[in-house]
Amino acid sequence: MRFYDCSTAPSPRRVRIFLAEKGISVPTVQVDLRNGEHFGAAFRAINPDCTVPVLTLDSGTILTDIVGICRYFEEIQPDPRLMGADPEDKAVVDMWLRWCDREGFYAAMDAFRNATPGMKQRALPGPVNYEQLPALAERGRARLNHFFAGLDQRLGASEFIAGLRYTVADIAAQATVDFAAWAKIRPGTEFANLARWHAAVSARPSAKA
């Protein structure tokens, strides 16, 4: 088994936090995204999508998606449960995870990638170059503020996003809040519930992953 990581990128960080929470360590290879190692023939042969994270299994299976990788580790080592315990709980975690990705993580990606000078023509990850669209950066910022408001509302009613326990949905939102800060977008001080939750998740040892 081998984990292809990039220590400065938010997507593989979500897997690193997940692994840290479970206390799992995996042989890891750093992929140098800054210098385009992911476009080279060696990495393309592993993941033609030219993205990290990737997990290669001894069976030959290659997992190239954050959630697929987390699912694999959840199944081989269920404790601590990060993707729900019973059918209802699992469905609730899935629902919030997808909301965090759709409304938060992808909005942060639009805001960051469409406005960062070093990402010209790299407005989307993957093997195809796309021009930056400043309007998408602006829309990403607006959507992130809406996401923060929704998160604050949810966290006013619930200790963690999917209920009483820290889950993969918290990891997605935590990575989103930290990623958004790269684009200098931070939740407003009026979002006290979000601030309480962000301080709590950031204090977990896994946050350093």
Ligand SMILES: N[C@@H](CCC(=O)N[C@@H](CS)C(=O)NCC(=O)O)C(=O)O
């Ligand atoms: N399919 C992947 C996409 C992950 C992704 O977007 N990774 C980024 C790093 S955060 C990447 O590899 N970017 C390469 C690039 O920007 O060219 C997933 O969601 O698991």
